[in-house]
Amino acid sequence: MAIIKEVFEEDGLGQLNTLAGAAGGVKYMPMMNKSVSLAIIKNICRELEQPERVLPGGYLYMTDMLGQPNLMNEVGRMFATAFAHREIDVIMTVETKGIPLAYATATFLNLPVVIVRRDNKVTEGSAVSINYVSGSNKRIQTMSLARRALKEQSRVLIIDDFMKAGGTIQGMMDLLYEFNATVAGVGVFVESGEVDRDERLLEDYVSLAKLTAVDLKTKQTSVAPGNYFKPEEG
Template sequence: MKIPRTERIARIMWRLTKNPFRSFSLSDIAKGFKVSKTVISDDIEIISKAMKDEGRCNIVIDRGRGGGAYLVPVFDESDRRNFLECLANELSKEERFLPGGLIYYSDIIFNPYYTQWLGWALASMFVDSGADVVMTTEVKGIPIALYVAQGLGLPLAVCRFRNRPSDGPAVALHYPSGTGEVRTMYMGTRNLKKGAKVLIIDDFMRGGSTISGMIMMTREFEASVVGKGVFIASALPEQKAISQYKALLVLEKREGKPHVSVL
């Protein structure tokens, strides 16, 4: 039975949005729906225009012999800023600020509604990074990094602060913290391949020591870092252990009070 065009478009769109950066053969899609490749190409053009107008992603179409289509995450600048400003206002509430210059945001990053858009926002900043794996640390870095990985169609490698037998063999790395103490992180030897191109994602950065530790870990695997993204970066200290990072929000002080702003 022939499937109506509206249903066919909806099903194609579902495949593309659920599998960013995965190329779907136009010929295979056409065969599955029992229509011509030209019909499928027209369907994807409609999807591409709708997604572009929505400002959430672009559909890349390869019209070559092996023609395929895949989704690239995009976040319209106006919508992105509105979303982040609403989030910054929520995070700037006085009851969220904790002793030691910390901020409570666990309810945000463990809420899929917020986290998927935060991941999409960061992913859209690194679509041209050439990364083939996303790296983060446990525990609060995982939710956002997982959505970044999903948005870029990449696997996620997690640095842990405690080695578990279930993780298999692991590399242990000692790195200095911002307070001067030496900490240890572990990376399973099966989680990161030698020579990998790594995109590092973290939830919060003050001095940058944790990200610096992850950079040191990539060297143990002879891997290279192609990008560093952060959800919230603290304005202080000004001198960080790393450079050339991208952050969505900044924690600073205004009139002597903590405040979260959009970068």
């Protein structure tokens, strides 16, 4: 068993977790090693740098890429690998664009998904709503989650497609607090580097790609691999 485990993990094929006891057994976690991940992310970065993707406000048009299930599954496998060692009960995202990434990640980790709504038209019994300030445009917005959608004390992995200052993710964290739930991790597909350090609302997250420069006039952008690919410090 130990040998199989070693071979699997060295080759980046996946991780075998052995659970002791009557309910024990071997759990296979399909992983993706960093060099494979990096090759895929570099292709994604090149694709994201196409000038026609630049949108007003320094955003990038990514909807076509988020609409490719196979690409989402590859990215989901990266997130699953990045967070495989954490204890997680549920994956959370906010509608709409983060949903395919959340499901792809959840498929590999075999976890349920909870989707936070951006309105309070939740028709599912009592709901908790919070107001949050989107860090980049300073507008007050609302997000809500049905009371029965999330158990108290859950350990939650937050997944989203894009993070600028982090206001939306901070909003999800505030919502988790209302459910006595805890944040097990934060994963974002693309982070914007166009944010001042003191505007950034959170520090502890995993990003797969980083938008390092946008010139709205020339529509020149630069996208690099995210902090997941940085060499470990210390």
